[in-house]
Amino acid sequence: MSDLDMAADFLGEGRVADLFPDFGAYLTFREAIKSATAIRKGITNVPTSEHYGNMVRTYHNVIVPLFDRFGKLPITSFYRSPALNKAIGGSKTSAHMLGQAVDIDCDGLKTISNNTVFAYVRADLDFDQLILENPDSRGNAAWVHIGYRSKEANRRQVLKMIWRNGKQIYEVMQ
Numbered sequence: 001m002s003d004l005d006m007a008a009d010f011l012g013e014g015r016v017a018d019l020f021p022d023f024g025a026y027l028t029f030r031e032a033i034k035s036a037t038a039i040r041k042g043i044t045n046v047p048t049s050e051h052y053g054n055m056v057r058t059y060h061n062v063i064v065p066l067f068d069r070f071g072k073l074p075i076t077s078f079y080r081s082p083a084l085n086k087a088i089g090g091s092k093t094s095a096h097m098l099g100q101a102v103d104i105d106c107d108g109l110k111t112i113s114n115n116t117v118f119a120y121v122r123a124d125l126d127f128d129q130l131i132l133e134n135p136d137s138r139g140n141a142a143w144v145h146i147g148y149r150s151k152e153a154n155r156r157q158v159l160k161m162i163w164r165n166g167k168q169i170y171e172v173m174q
Contacts, residue, residue, distance in 0.1 A: 023059040024059060024060075026063055026072055027063060033046060035077075043083045043084045045079065052099060054099035054100045054149075061126060062121075066120070069120060079099050095128070100147055101148070102146050103143050103146075105144075126151060127146055127154055128149045130146055131147075131160070133161045134163065135160065158172070
């Protein structure tokens with residue numbers, strides 16, 4: 001059990017969250033770690049200080065320019081503890097567990113689509129991995145995954161995730 005897990009057990013996860021400062025005008029720390037699944041299953045979803053540092057970089061290099069361009073958009077997933085990631089069936093190598101990825105879902109917004117976000121990030125932002133997630137028959141993404149490591153480590157990998165025979169398949173996009 002990590003020190004943060006022990007602190008969360010002792011203080012309660014909400015009190016531990018008070019130890020981390022908010023990221024900036026667009027996102028509080030609590031918003032970045034909020035998960036209905038974690039709450040429902042009693043899973044601690046608090047990053048290590050290293051992962052928090054990764055989250056700060058992701059915030060400044062992905063979220064700020066994206067929100068400056070389009071306004072505040074719905075973030076459906078940012079940090080996921082390994083236990084939470086396992087509970088939702090996430091990838092064993094998910095960058096969310098390192099604080100290095102954010103999922104955006106604009107479904108329901110009238111002014112912007114997930115595909116617009118995808119195109120903007122691809123053309124104008126630095127990223128490690130950009131995934132057009134589960135597009136429908138017309139190519140409209142269900143959400144957009146944006147990973148960010150560092151300017152030096154980013155691979156600019158562009159993928160599309162589709163379901164085939166009940167399995168997630170990732171295809172490289174040109």
